[in-house]
Amino acid sequence: MKIKISILALVFCLMSSAAFADPRTVTLDVPTMTCPLCPVTIMRSLDGLTGVKKVSVDFPNRTATIEYDDSKISTNQLTEATEKAGYPSTIRKGS
Numbered sequence: 402m403k404i405k406i407s408i409l410a411l412v413f414c415l416m417s418s419a420a421f422a423d424p425r426t427v428t429l430d431v432p433t434m435t436c437p438l439c440p441v442t443i444m445r446s447l448d449g450l451t452g453v454k455k456v457s458v459d460f461p462n463r464t465a466t467i468e469y470d471d472s473k474i475s476t477n478q479l480t481e482a483t484e485k486a487g488y489p490s491t492i493r494k495g496s
């Protein structure tokens with residue numbers, strides 16, 4: 402009986418680590434956001450890229466936070482995308 406329980410626990414562990422595996426989060430500093438419409442452009446430049454799961458832009462703090470799959474897209478590609486849209490960005494340290 403004890404063995405059965407530990408097998409179940411192991412299976413559960415494996416499943417949950419798979420579920421929480423990939424998505425990484427990075428925060429980009431976007432200093433050139435100057436008006437409340439800028440976040441819309443920045444969101445559009447990132448949203449829809451392969452590997453990008455979620456984008457939120459914080460206008461008062463001039464940051465963009467992106468949830469992404471690092472097996473499909475790199476942080477360099479993320480900063481390139483905002484730059485192409487007219488908003489050069491840098492990766493915030495520690496994120």
Ligand SMILES: [Cu+2]
Binds near residue numbers: 434435436438439440
């Ligand atoms: Cu603007």
